[in-house]
Amino acid sequence: MAAAATCGTGAGSTASVASAASKSKVTSFQRRGPRASGTDSGGLRLVSIAGTRPSVRNGQLLVSTGLPALDQLLGGGLAVGTVLLIEEDKYNIYSPLLFKYFLAEGIISGHTLLVASAKEDPADILQELPAPLLDDNCKKELDEDVCNHKTPESNVKMKIAWRYQLLPKMEQIGPVSSSRFGHYYDISKRIPQELIEASNWHGFFLPEKRSSPLKVESCSLTHGYLKLLQFIQNIIYEEGFDGSNPQKKKKNILRIGIQNLGSPLWGDDICCTENCDNSHSLTKFLYLLRGLLRTSLSACIITMPTHLIQNKAIIARVTNLSDTVVGLESFIGSERETNPLYKDYHGLIHIRQIPRLNNLICDESDVKDLAFKLKRKLFTIERLHLPPDLSDTVSRSSKQDLAESAKLLGPGCGMMAGGKKHLDF
Amino acid sequence: MFPELNNLLNITPDRAEQGKLTLLCDAKTDGSFLVHHFLSFYLKANCKVCFVALIQSFSHYNIVGQKLGVSLTSARERGQLVFLEGLKSSVDVFFQANEEPHPLQFLREANPGNLQPLFEFVREALKPEENGEAAWRCPVLLVDDLSLLLSLGVGAVAVLDFVHYCRATVCWELKGNMVVLVHDSGDAEDEENDILLNGLSHQSHLILRTEGLATGFCRDVHGQLRILWRRPSQPTAPRDRSLTYQYKIQDKSVSFFAKGMSPAVL
Numbered sequence: 001m002a003a004a005a006t007c008g009t010g011a012g013s014t015a016s017v018a019s020a021a022s023k024s025k026v027t028s029f030q031r032r033g034p035r036a037s038g039t040d041s042g043g044l045r046l047v048s049i050a051g052t053r054p055s056v057r058n059g060q061l062l063v064s065t066g067l068p069a070l071d072q073l074l075g076g077g078l079a080v081g082t083v084l085l086i087e088e089d090k091y092n093i094y095s096p097l098l099f100k101y102f103l104a105e106g107i108i109s110g111h112t113l114l115v116a117s118a119k120e121d122p123a124d125i126l127q128e129l130p131a132p133l134l135d136d137n138c139k140k141e142l143d144e145d146v147c148n149h150k151t152p153e154s155n156v157k158m159k160i161a162w163r164y165q166l167l168p169k170m171e172q173i174g175p176v177s178s179s180r181f182g183h184y185y186d187i188s189k190r191i192p193q194e195l196i197e198a199s200n201w202h203g204f205f206l207p208e209k210r211s212s213p214l215k216v217e218s219c220s221l222t223h224g225y226l227k228l229l230q231f232i233q234n235i236i237y238e239e240g241f242d243g244s245n246p247q248k249k250k251k252n253i254l255r256i257g258i259q260n261l262g263s264p265l266w267g268d269d270i271c272c273t274e275n276c277d278n279s280h281s282l283t284k285f286l287y288l289l290r291g292l293l294r295t296s297l298s299a300c301i302i303t304m305p306t307h308l309i310q311n312k313a314i315i316a317r318v319t320n321l322s323d324t325v326v327g328l329e330s331f332i333g334s335e336r337e338t339n340p341l342y343k344d345y346h347g348l349i350h351i352r353q354i355p356r357l358n359n360l361i362c363d364e365s366d367v368k369d370l371a372f373k374l375k376r377k378l379f380t381i382e383r384l385h386l387p388p389d390l391s392d393t394v395s396r397s398s399k400q401d402l403a404e405s406a407k408l409l410g411p412g413c414g415m416m417a418g419g420k421k422h423l424d425f
Numbered sequence: 426m427f428p429e430l431n432n433l434l435n436i437t438p439d440r441a442e443q444g445k446l447t448l449l450c451d452a453k454t455d456g457s458f459l460v461h462h463f464l465s466f467y468l469k470a471n472c473k474v475c476f477v478a479l480i481q482s483f484s485h486y487n488i489v490g491q492k493l494g495v496s497l498t499s500a501r502e503r504g505q506l507v508f509l510e511g512l513k514s515s516v517d518v519f520f521q522a523n524e525e526p527h528p529l530q531f532l533r534e535a536n537p538g539n540l541q542p543l544f545e546f547v548r549e550a551l552k553p554e555e556n557g558e559a560a561w562r563c564p565v566l567l568v569d570d571l572s573l574l575l576s577l578g579v580g581a582v583a584v585l586d587f588v589h590y591c592r593a594t595v596c597w598e599l600k601g602n603m604v605v606l607v608h609d610s611g612d613a614e615d616e617e618n619d620i621l622l623n624g625l626s627h628q629s630h631l632i633l634r635t636e637g638l639a640t641g642f643c644r645d646v647h648g649q650l651r652i653l654w655r656r657p658s659q660p661t662a663p664r665d666r667s668l669t670y671q672y673k674i675q676d677k678s679v680s681f682f683a684k685g686m687s688p689a690v691l
Contacts, residue, residue: 320576
């Protein structure tokens with residue numbers, strides 16, 4: 001019975017992908033395990049796409065967001081075919097980091113990238129990607145692949161585990177790939193140029209696209225959104241991410257990154273006024289993008305300056321149209337910057353929505369108070385901890401201030417006894 | 426379908442009511458489990474179902490349906506289920522300007538006036554067989570979800586008109602049922618959504634409203650469900666009956682309990 005192949009069993013290392021039959025298009029939602037109705041031509045080929053893994057819960061194919069901590073909070077990773085919406089922080093300092101992590105993860109895993117921006121040239125964005133932190137084994141593999149050498153036979157004979165010598169070596173899929181899921185990056189260094197050149201990427205820079213006669217007569221999509229949608233659809237169709245090219249031997253994921261969607265640079269005025277003429281442009285774009293993603297092997301990250309959108313109704317609609325929504329709130333410029341409660345962190349991160357795909361429930365994390373910190377090399381996300389209260393006396397007046405700020409933390413943290421935080425030495 | 430919810434609503438697949446409009450409303454939480462419930466309920470009750478699924482793909486409903494004991498693919502093959510997959514057809518409609526009308530052709534227009542092609546699609550899908558013998562019981566229209574139509578540029582009044590036309594055809598003429606899902610935006614001040622929600626609340630016979638808990642996130646209680654039975658045709662009828670339960674969603678079912686009686690607490 002097809003229903004017998006249910007979730008809950010241990011995560012296998014391969015995802016079963018049905019070969020694209022002529023009748024059915026390849027959807028991004030695949031069942032783990034063989035289908036009972038094996039009428040598809042050629043049956044099933046157990047092909048694992050580099051950089052993906054099936055979800056433990058329902059076998060949904062997941063890709064890493066580039067931050068293993070964020071992967072864990074999202075229930076293992078970002079599902080293929082869905083949109084990750086990042087609500088930008090106020091001065092757009094930390095959201096580009098998440099954007100770059102996503103793209104860098106795509107390069108390391110060998111995925112195809114599509115970078116769209118109205119502000120920066122995609123080639124410049126790719127130059128600024130962080131360098132991966134690889135342990136020595138992975139580094140050796142990557143160096144060899146990049147130089148296009150055949151992996152040399154290991155001439156170190158194993159003395160103790162000699163049985164393992166006889167096992168075949170793992171084949172690397174793709175020119176640049178690492179078999180791990182989720183890598184760490186060093187943001188103080190740039191990604192090596194060879195990795196960028198070895199990867200397959202497409203850029204969409206809005207100022208370069210001049211207006212051409214539109215095939216679709218006046219619809220409510222802004223010109224920029226329309227061009228971007230056509231560009232994405234072209235890439236998906238030509239490179240066969242929607243299964244329209246069954247001759248392609250190996251399947252790959254398309255990672256789409258759209259920066260600052262909704263900002264005035266895209267020609268949209270929802271960030272400028274409350275009653276805008278074209279208030280449906282952005283939501284229609286998101287709906288059509290969702291339709292494109294669901295029928296192809298792709299994942300998308302969008303950063304959006306929601307703090308600028310005047311009409312709260314649009315934010316609610318945008319949230320309903322996106323699958324995963326993560327909001328960043330940085331402390332810069334707010335009174336929390338000097339608040340002793342938050343001195344270890346740079347901002348709060350809110351997981352606003354996690355999708356329930358192929359399931360009634362989702363893997364929601366219990367921890368709701370999360371904070372992030374940008375260290376010199378890493379971007380870390382951790383549970384918000386209140387600093388210890390080391391004062392000798394508890395004075396009533398200062399208790400009031402700290403109680404105010406602690407009230408905003410939510411039910412996750414316990415209340416801290418207020419006190420003037422000073423150390424007497 | 427969830428047997429506990431059937432008990433609460435006092436319905437079984439054998440004795441399904443007819444001519445009713447059910448409104449599903451969720452505020453600050455995800456009420457899609459109710460859509461899965463009604464879909465599997467009506468398929469098991471041997472009704473002909475027309476499902477306008479705008480927000481998720483067919484395989485999503487299919488996989489959840491299999492957990493609940495119905496197979497959407499076989500229902501579609503034997504003609505019991507007519508499925509309009511909004512996501513898949515939206516891209517085709519938008520990029521290929523065909524001349525023939527498509528139920529979703531309002532996507533092509535800047536300010537769509539009405540949803541008539543969509544209504545024609547529904548009417549065509551649920552019309553009774555010509556040969557007279559009814560293979561299925563009453564027809565059912567399921568829409569997931571109506572708030573999305575507002576995001577796509579359709580006005581609230583046009584959506585209300587569409588619901589009115591469907592009610593006249595499906596509920597009154599064909600003696601069928603309708604189930605629609607609308608999101609409640611709460612404090613997001615979405616005026617169009619509020620118009621739609623208020624208008625539908627006055628027309629519906631049964632309102633199922635899911636809300637998050639007022640105290641915030643809880644691992645053992647996922648939300649609260651308010652059931653309201655109404656009789657819109659008799660405004661002077663005795664007071665409408667209302668019940669409130671809390672629920673927890675599990676992998677294949679949803680368990681309901683009275684407020685404060687969660688098994689985790691007792």
